[in-house]
Amino acid sequence: MKDTLSPLRAFQERLLETLNPEHRQQGHILDQHCLWQDDAFNEAALELAFLQGQANPHFGALLDQNRSGHGSLAHWHQIPCVPTHVYKAFEWSCIPEAHRTSVFHSSGTTRRQTSRHWHSELSLQLYETLLLAWCREHLPWGNGTSESGACIFLTPEPGRTPHSSLAHMFATISFALKEKMTSRFLGDLSPTRQWTLPMEETVRVLSGLDRPVHVFGTAFLFVHLLDYLSREDRQLTLPAGSLLFETGGYKGQSRELSKQRFHEDLATALGIRRERILCEYGMSELSSQAYDLEVHSSMHPEPAGRPRYFRFPPWARVRVISPETGSEGGIGETGMVHVIDLANVWSSVSVLTEDIAVRQHGGFELLGRLKAAEKRGCSLLSADLA
Amino acid sequence: MDMDLPNYFIADLSTENTPSREMLTDACLTLKRNRQRYLQARSTASLIRTLANVAEHWTYPHYPIRQYTFEHGPSATGFPSTTLEKGLLDFMSEITEENLQALIEQDLGHLRRMDEPCANASDRSGQRMSLALGPELIMHITAGNLPNSVFSTMLLGLLSKSSQLVKCATGTSFLTRMFAHSIYDTDPKLGACLEIAEWPGGEDDLEQAVYAEADLVTVTGSDATISAVRKQVPEDIKLLAYGHKVSACYISKGALQGFGFRALLNRAVDDIVAWNQLGCLSPHVIYVEENPELPPIQFAERLADYLKDREIEEPRGPLSAKQAAPIAARRSFYDIRAAHTPGTFCWKSEGSTDWTLIFEEDPLFQVSCLHRFIYVKRVENIQEAIGGMEKVHGKVSTIGLAASPTEANELVEVLAQWGVQRVCPMGSMQKPPLCWRHDGRPALADLLTWMDWEI
Incomplete structure (x- = not known):
């Protein structure tokens, strides 16, 4: 039987080698990364597509069907699209069952089938290393000069949500910072396993700080906090140099606001400048994350009003494709x-x-996540049946 | 509103300003006054003549409101002109004096039932006469841009001699306004008993202003919309709710024997392209019985050719990225499934999302992304199709049926027992007759209250 794993392992090692180990802990090291080069990225992407086609028969068949096996694909743009839905319908993994140690599910209601992104010790090692490398580029503790002494996560303890990639991400950040900063997870789980926030305790913790803090949370948990503060007619003032890390969307678990309004409300309610709110874009089906702002330190704030666009690290590229033409x-x-x-x-x-x-x-x-086809008529859509 | 037609209705004014509570209250009081003056004492025969005239006007190519609608409709509604014209003219062709009379006979048993107490031949005692009365003011809460259902409701409301306020979601009132203008144009007094307004759903304050004056509320929408309206509407007001539904086609072995399969393919395409599949009477899935003449997979292949040809004659029209994205995502998924699952095939327009056909052996009902995205599924028999539709049990409106006369009765009986509310020939799924019992209920009679006079 053909060994399809060793080439992937070798690919992973080469990918990790592109990060200079001396710089991994310091941040601001990626400007010269080799994968910013189109040629290098292209070669790597095509090679990985080929290797995955060998290891995953579903993807292999797709490549065959597109008559685009190794050699015929000339550019990473030609790699066929794999919709996130396949993570629900198929075992879309190159990791043999025996090697799988964990699985991340997409967040969603319990009534819906969720995505399954399997991981092994090896794949998590890659995930965590690259996550921290790109995160350090955007957070003030990247160069080790953070003034902050604490991280507060509005999510539940990671051990309570083992299938959440977001919780794993926060756990990875928390672990990486354990020498420098204290971490605290304030979130809780409802009986139906929805993420909740004990409001009184959260407000007590956030209002009793004397040093800058990094507050990590999902958009809907932040909205719950905003609603609580509004009901209580309270405003907080986080210490100067604090930062909010917002991700994960609303998931239908809170009212939804425009990004501008959301950030304005957060800034007002928590007493923080809008420029100190960092947005992350990620999902359980991906291993890389995009950030919309570089928050370096309180000495170098982003100028207000600058458009904020999401950007992936050099080892991931995004195309905004026309659904009509691809x-x-x-x-x-x-x-x-x-x-x-x-x-x-x-x-x-x-x-x-x-x-x-x-x-x-x-x-x-x-602009947002697709819920279902935009309706103009009265026909039922799958979202209505979920 | 930048048009030649006058601003008769609230929705004719700038769409940027939602009406105020006071404006809606005034409108309701005016509507009720106008009803008392112009509508309450009017005979049913006169109303029938007027409404048939309204529809007839739409069939004149030079009728200004029709011309205006067809000129501005595509940009206002997103429907391409061919789809819009066909859909509207099909609807208007149903509104004839004969059909309006047949509807009243069917629902009320007597043509003058809404004019005076009258007795039916079926009332053998001869000692009772009955009169059916419509509400003073009806509020309609409509869904989206598809006009057929709201036009029908407006016609029924006028027949029942009720004044009506139609609440449209923001940006969706164009066709309703044009229809109301054509009523005003034909008979201003009748038009004065109608009001059209737009505001975003969930504006409790505005809706309560209308509920305070209305006697009956109709709502068409998703389960969530209906449930929200149900909570809002005061208990003493009658509420008629029409939920979102799905439809499908069923083609039996017998329908594919001998000649006529080309006509059948054409009728299937008619159903898929009508209102670009957005209505609840449009099919999501076509079930085809296994047969030796034209096996389901071959039927699907032929149907794809017909969809491709029809796209040239009747283009679907452009979609926004938000509308096209689910189609692209679903296509990518089926590319993968087709690559390794025997019995799954995908045919589609190249370089666009204009049309898509997915063939699967699996009978499980799939909710389509609409906009001309159709599933064809192979089944052994009707039981297998019904098994596949279990997840939409209770939500199936129409089955477009193609079957030989010997098969049809049994199939219809099975479908009726399972809960289907309408079976019609393929090709006319989006053209229900005026006397169609919407969601299985008598549409006109549902609006009325009876008064029995025992002599």
């Missing part, structure tokens, strides 16, 4: 987010998300 539109055009993620060594290098975005110079502006 090709990438021009700057300012709206389309679907298609990510080629080299960090997804063990699952799918190509991920067609259900997100709609506008292509911008150097990144993309997220």
Whole structure:
């Protein structure tokens, strides 16, 4: 039987080698990363697509069907789209069952089938290393000069939500910072396993700080906090130099606000400048994350009013593609987010998300996640049946 | 509103300003006054003549409101002109004096039932006469841009001599306004008993202003919308709710024997392209019985050719990225499934999402992404199709049926027992007759209250 794992393992090692170990702990090291080069990225992406086609018969068949096996694909743009839905319908993994140690599910209601992104010790090692490398580029503790002494996560303790990639991400950050900063997870789980926030305790913790804090949470948990503060007619003032890390969307678990309104409300309610709110874009089906702002330190704030676009690390590229033609539109055009993620060594290098975005110079502006076909008529849609 | 037609209705004014509570209250009081003056004492025969005239006007190519509608409709509704014209003219062709009379006879048993107490031949005692009266003011809460259902409700409301306020979601009132203008144009007094307004759903304050004056509320929408309206509407007001539904086609062995399969393919395409499949009477899935003449997979292949040809004659029209994205995602998924699952095939327009056909052996009902996205599924028999539709049990409106006369009765009986409310020939799924019992209920009679006079 053909060994399809060793080549993927070798690919992973080469990918990790692209990060200079001396710089991994310091941040601001990726400007010269070799995968920013088109040629290098292209070669790596095509190689990974080929290797995954060998290891995953579903993807192999797709490549065959597109008559685009190894050699015939000339550019990473030609790698076929793999919609996130396949993570629900198929065992979309290159990791043999015996090697799987954990699985991340997409968040969703319990009535719906969720995505399954399997991981092994090896794949998690890659995930965590690359996650921290790109995160350090955007957070003030990257160069070890953070003034902050604490991280507060509004999510439940990671051990209580083993299948959440977001919880794993936060746990990874928390672990990486344990020498420098204290971490605290304030979130809880409802009887139906929804993420909740004990409000009184959260407000007590956030209002009793004397040093800058990093507060990590999902958009809907932040909205719950905003609603609570509004009901209680309270405002907080986080210490100068604090930062909010917002991700994960609303998931139908809170009212939804425009991004601008949301950030304005957060800034007012928590006493923090809008420029100190960092947004992350990620999902359980991907291993890389995009950030919309570089927050370096209180000495170097981002100028207010600068457009904020999401940007992936050098080992992932995004195309905002026209759903009609499948090709990438021009700057300012709206389309679907298609990510080629080299960090997804063990699952799918190509991920067609259900997100709609506008292509911008150097990144993309997220418009939102697709719920169902936009309706103009009265026919029932799958969302109505869920 | 930048048009030649006058601003008769609230929705004719700028769509940027939602009406105020006071404006809606005034409108309701005016409607009720106008009803008393112009509508209450009017005979049913006169109403029938007027409404048939309204529809007839739409069949004149030079009728200004029709011309305006067809000129501005595509940009206002997103439907391409061919789809819009066909859909509207099909609807208007049903509104004839004969059909309106047949509807009243069917629902009320007597043509003058809404004019005076009258006795039916079926009332053998001869000692009772009955009169059916419509509410003073009906509020309609409508869904989306598809006009057939709201036009029908407006016609029924006028027949029942009720004044009506139609609440449209923001940006969706164009066709309703044009229809109301054509009523006003034909008979201003009748038009004065109608009001059309737009505001975003969930504006409790505005809706309560209308509930305070209305006697009956009809709502068409998703389960969530209906449930929200149900909570809002005061208990003493009658509420008629029409939920979102799905439809499908069923083609039996017998329908594919001998000649006529080309006509059948054409009728299937008619159903898929009518209102670009967005209505609840449009099919999501076509079930085809296994047969030796034209096996289901071959039927699907032929149907794909017909969809491709029809796209040239009747283009679907452009979609926004948000509308097209689910189609692209679903296609990518089926590309993968087709690559390794025997019995799954995908045919689609190249370089666009104009049309898509997925063939699967699996009979499980799939909810389509609409906009001309159809599933064809192979089944052995009707029981297998019904098994596949279990997840939409209770939500199936129409089955477009193609079957030989010897098969049809049994199939219809099985479908009726399972809960299907309408079976019609394929090709006319989006053209229900005026006397169609919407969601299985008598549409006109549902609006009325009876008064029995025992002599």
